[in-house]
Amino acid sequence: MSIREFAESGADLELVGIQKRFPGFTAIEELDLTIPAGSFFALLGPSGCGKTTTLRLVAGLEEPTAGRILIGGKDVTDTKAHQRPVNTVFQSYALFPHMSIIDNVAFGLKRRRIGDAQTKAHEALKLVELDHLAQRRPAQLSGGQQQRVALARAIVNRPALLLLDEPLGALDLKLRRQMQLELKTIQEEVGLTFLHVTHDQEEAMTMADTVAVMNKGAIEQMGAPEELYELPRTAFVANFLGKSNLFTGDVVGTTESAMTVDAGGHRITVATARSQRHRGLVTVGVRPEKVTLHAEQPDEVADRNLLGPGRVIDVSFAGVSTEYIVAVPGVGTMSVFAQNMTFGPVAHEGSEVWLSWDVEHGFGLSDEPDESSRFPADADTQSIAVQRREALITELEGS
Amino acid sequence: MAFAAFATTEAQPQTTRRKSPIALFLLLPGILYLVLFFLTPLISLILTSLQAPSEFGDIGVYDYAFNWQNYVTVIQDYWPHILRSFGYALLATVFALLFSYPIAYFIGVKARRRPLLQSLLLVLVIAPFFISFLLRTLAWKQILSDESLIITSLKALSLLAPDAYFAGTPFAVVFGLTYNFIPFMTLPLYTTLERLDTRYLEAGSDLYANSFTVFRKVTIPLSMPGIVAGTLLTFIPAAGDYVNASRDFLGGPDTQMMGNVIEANFLVLLNYPAAAALSIILMAAILVLVGVYVKRSGTEDLL
Numbered sequence: 001m002s003i004r005e006f007a008e009s010g011a012d013l014e015l016v017g018i019q020k021r022f023p024g025f026t027a028i029e030e031l032d033l034t035i036p037a038g039s040f041f042a043l044l045g046p047s048g049c050g051k052t053t054t055l056r057l058v059a060g061l062e063e064p065t066a067g068r069i070l071i072g073g074k075d076v077t078d079t080k081a082h083q084r085p086v087n088t089v090f091q092s093y094a095l096f097p098h099m100s101i102i103d104n105v106a107f108g109l110k111r112r113r114i115g116d117a118q119t120k121a122h123e124a125l126k127l128v129e130l131d132h133l134a135q136r137r138p139a140q141l142s143g144g145q146q147q148r149v150a151l152a153r154a155i156v157n158r159p160a161l162l163l164l165d166e167p168l169g170a171l172d173l174k175l176r177r178q179m180q181l182e183l184k185t186i187q188e189e190v191g192l193t194f195l196h197v198t199h200d201q202e203e204a205m206t207m208a209d210t211v212a213v214m215n216k217g218a219i220e221q222m223g224a225p226e227e228l229y230e231l232p233r234t235a236f237v238a239n240f241l242g243k244s245n246l247f248t249g250d251v252v253g254t255t256e257s258a259m260t261v262d263a264g265g266h267r268i269t270v271a272t273a274r275s276q277r278h279r280g281l282v283t284v285g286v287r288p289e290k291v292t293l294h295a296e297q298p299d300e301v302a303d304r305n306l307l308g309p310g311r312v313i314d315v316s317f318a319g320v321s322t323e324y325i326v327a328v329p330g331v332g333t334m335s336v337f338a339q340n341m342t343f344g345p346v347a348h349e350g351s352e353v354w355l356s357w358d359v360e361h362g363f364g365l366s367d368e369p370d371e372s373s374r375f376p377a378d379a380d381t382q383s384i385a386v387q388r389r390e391a392l393i394t395e396l397e398g399s
Numbered sequence: 400m401a402f403a404a405f406a407t408t409e410a411q412p413q414t415t416r417r418k419s420p421i422a423l424f425l426l427l428p429g430i431l432y433l434v435l436f437f438l439t440p441l442i443s444l445i446l447t448s449l450q451a452p453s454e455f456g457d458i459g460v461y462d463y464a465f466n467w468q469n470y471v472t473v474i475q476d477y478w479p480h481i482l483r484s485f486g487y488a489l490l491a492t493v494f495a496l497l498f499s500y501p502i503a504y505f506i507g508v509k510a511r512r513r514p515l516l517q518s519l520l521l522v523l524v525i526a527p528f529f530i531s532f533l534l535r536t537l538a539w540k541q542i543l544s545d546e547s548l549i550i551t552s553l554k555a556l557s558l559l560a561p562d563a564y565f566a567g568t569p570f571a572v573v574f575g576l577t578y579n580f581i582p583f584m585t586l587p588l589y590t591t592l593e594r595l596d597t598r599y600l601e602a603g604s605d606l607y608a609n610s611f612t613v614f615r616k617v618t619i620p621l622s623m624p625g626i627v628a629g630t631l632l633t634f635i636p637a638a639g640d641y642v643n644a645s646r647d648f649l650g651g652p653d654t655q656m657m658g659n660v661i662e663a664n665f666l667v668l669l670n671y672p673a674a675a676a677l678s679i680i681l682m683a684a685i686l687v688l689v690g691v692y693v694k695r696s697g698t699e700d701l702l
Contacts, residue, residue: 061601081604094602098620107616108606153606 010037010193011072011085011160013058018067020053027053029217031067035210037160040187040194042208044201046240050217051197052091055163058195060084072160082111087154088163093146095138101125101149102134108157124156125149127186144175148182155186162187164196168203180207201241205229213237229287233276235369238285245334246285246369254278258359264330264394268305268362275364283365289337290361293324293346294354305362307331308354312347322346326353330394448675459669469676477660477677484657485684487569488638491576492584495633496626498577499584503625507592524585536575536648543571543649567651575643583632591625627696635685657681 018031028050035041043051056062058069060081069077076084087108095104102121109117125131128148138146147167154162164183168176184207187194198204204211205225212222213236221228221237228241238244249263260269261284270284286305300306310328322345324336334355338346347353451464474481502524510517527535542549543565553559565571599621603613619626641658644650650659657677664674 059605061605080609081601082607082609086605088602088605090598090602090605092598094596094598096599096602096617096620098623107603107608111607111612157606 010039010191012037012070013161013193013195014068014070014073015054015058016068016070018054018057018069019065020050020057020062021065027217028057028064031217031219033212033219033222035193035195037072037193038191039210040184040196040208042196042198042204042211043214044198044204044211044241045214046199049214051199051214052165054214055088055165055195055197058161059086059088059163085160086163087157087159087161088165089147089150089154089167091165091167091169093138093150093167095146095149095153097138100135100137101130101141104138104149105153105156107153112157121152121156124152127155128152128182144171144179147171147179151183151186155190155192158190159192161193161195164194164198166198166200168198169200176203183207205241211241213240215240231274231363232285233365234367235283235365238363238365239369243288243335244285245288245291246283246365247331248281248283248368251279251282259364261364264332266307266328266330268307269303269359270362270364271360274360274362276366277364281368283368284362285365286357286362288323288335289321291334291336291355291357293326293336293338294356295347295351297354298356301356303359304356305359306354306356307334309352310334310355312349312351312353315345315347315349317345324353326355327390328355329390332390444675444678447671448679450672450675459671461672466672469672470680473673473676473680476673477657480655480657480660481680481684483655484638484681485688487573487576487644487654487656488634488640490573491580491637492630492634494573494577495581495584496630499581499588499629503585503588503592507589508595508597511593521589524582524589528582532579533642533648536579536642539571539575539578540566540648543574566649567646567654569654571649572644572654572656575649576637576640579640579643580633580637583636584629587628587632588622588625591622591628595621623696627693630692631689635689638685639681 013033013035015031015033018028018033020026020028031050031054033054043054045051053062057064058071060076060079060083064077067077068075071085095101096107099107102118102125105124106117106121109120114120122131122134125134128151130145130148130152133141133145138149141149150167168179171179180203183194196204196208205228208225210222211225211228213220213228215236221233228237232238232241232244235246238246247261247263247266247268249261249268251259252262252267253260254272257272258269259272259275259278259282260267261282263284268284272278275282275284294308297308298306307328310326312324313327313333314323314325316323316325317340319340321337321339324338324345324347326334326336328334336355446463447461448469449463449465449467450461450469451466453460453462456462502520506517506520506524510520541547544550545564545566550559550563550565554561554563565574595618599617600613603617604610608616638656639658641656641662642648644654644656644659645662646652650656661674661677661681664670664677
């Protein structure tokens with residue numbers, strides 16, 4: 001496809017064996033990725049995981065140490081940034097400060113000698129509802145307006161592939177929600193392929209058809225947002241994409257349908273099909289909102305895991321739901337989200353509770369969590385102390 | 400629609416400013432200094448430029464008058480020198496810009512990650528200032544003279560025609576002007592290019608501009624403040640310079656600039672009104688040229 005004409009539709013992006021080393025560190029270990037045409041793809045990961053480097057490699061702003069990049073089946077690895085049918089919405093927007101808004105938007109069209117650049121630029125500005133500011137300079141616009149101009153400047157070129165580098169990071173929550181919807185609408189209207197890089201898991205999940213979670217220069221897991229959330233395969237994904245309660249223990253029994261793990265004296269059962277490993281030491285988990293809190297010991301029910309008694313050590317109210325942190329001897333602390341169906345919390349700090357969840361809701365991971373991530377990043381010192389004490393008690397009782 | 404809610408109103412510049420007697424008091428020394436050392440000589444210069452020769456006086460004795468013909472006479476007598484001054488200054492400015500831009504770009508952008516190299520190169524740019532301006536120009540007179548080692552070797556190697564010479568030519572004068580004022584170009588260029596945000600360059604190449612177009616459409620406009628400051632700092636002193644073009648240094652009889660003519664009128668011919676009139680013409684011409692230039696380059700909102 002020539003750079004002189006508009007893309008009829010989005011193009012596939014294929015990364016084959018990409019590796020990128022900078023002096024002193026490796027940003028991307030080994031990356032294979034295929035993004036089908038017309039999809040909204042999100043690369044999600046913490047800062048320093050290599051996601052922005054991946055984006056810059058696709059845009060042609062960095063050269064890979066090894067591997068090939070294919071856009072629409074054509075190898076573009078050796079072409080320069082300006083020869084690729086790709087446009088980027090930069091994190092810093094990078095609007096040219098010496099040009100008016102309309103000249104900024106028409107810049108790409110003029111470089112490609114596409115006729116009627118001004119009219120097309122005005123149309124793109126109308127799409128983001130900023131045509132009335134066409135003659136202003138970028139410095140006279142607010143952050144949200146600049147972001148929309150940056151978006152207009154990229155989509156006016158009808159690139160086969162649009163790259164978004166955390167473009168919503170600088171916006172406040174309300175504007176961000178609005179821009180997320182707007183982006184999604186534009187993507188569906190023009191049918192381009194979007195590659196969105198973000199560290200905001202909620203943003204990735206609400207916007208993208210496919211999410212790839214990146215960690216330490218490699219993709220940990222890739223799939224539809226629901227799939228990633230309901231069935232994480234690694235401890236990193238389980239904790240980066242939402243919260244998880246994880247239990248590590250030896251497998252003590254496996255049947256066709258269920259696998260039981262002995263975690264600190266508690267038996268936790270997971271559906272066999274939902275576990276990555278079935279032998280030896282296995283980490284299993286459950287999402288906090290799948291767990292039910294009981295104030296009195298419930299009866300044992302088949303296909304339901306029961307833990308308890310535990311003690312509530314923290315209750316935090318968050319509007320639609322309340323989070324309970326429960327210390328359960330033998331397994332440490334667990335987090336439970338309960339919808340606020342009634343006024344006031346179901347359980348108070350210090351009260352004794354039992355926890356239960358459906359066997360079908362659990363998942364088994366392919367690795368163990370790192371020592372450090374046994375404590376969620378935002379855990380307070382008190383809960384860590386409680387967890388340590390419980391661990392010590394278990395150890396003493398066991399010996 | 401929803402976006403309309405986010406339409407901004409342009410920020411109003413702050414107009415209310417409290418007038419305080421303390422501010423005036425603090426400005427007083429500066430105002431006095433300007434009146435004493437700038438305004439007084441300027442008025443004196445204007446008055447001198449209108450003087451007429453004293454009726455019974457000796458050479459060099461003049462009376463106050465309103466003899467505006469002085470201006471007509473000096474323009475008639477010295478128009479080639481006036482044109483030459485601005486021509487040479489323009490050439491020197493263009494050459495200085497052409498040489499300085501790559502140097503400043505390298506120091507300010509390419510060497511950004513290596514502060515040691517950056518400082519070393521900056522010292523090299525400033526180093527010539529450690530030696531007197533006159534000494535440096537005299538050194539170039541030696542180097543460009545017919546008997547110098549460089550000229551004779553170039554002739555021996557047939558890289559120069561046997562009858563070629565540089566001393567006293569316009570080439571030597573423009574060369575000297577360029578050489579002497581180049582740091583005034585490099586340093587302001589460096590300060591703007593040092594702050595150049597390379598993300599704009601990346602955005603340019605992402606928007607289908609090749610490296611030449613990015614340079615023309617993004618780098619140059621963004622470094623305009625440095626270009627304007629550098630060209631002014633080079634052009635103004637070069638236009639009034641009288642050392643390089645002087646016969647004692649790099650010039651010859653056909654390379655005299657306005658500065659040389661003013662010097663000759665003042666010190667040799669003792670024609671003070673002519674010298675004063677020429678000075679005022681030089682000053683006015685520079686003011687007009689600079690005004691037009693700054694307006695045309697449209698950098699007011701970038702500065």
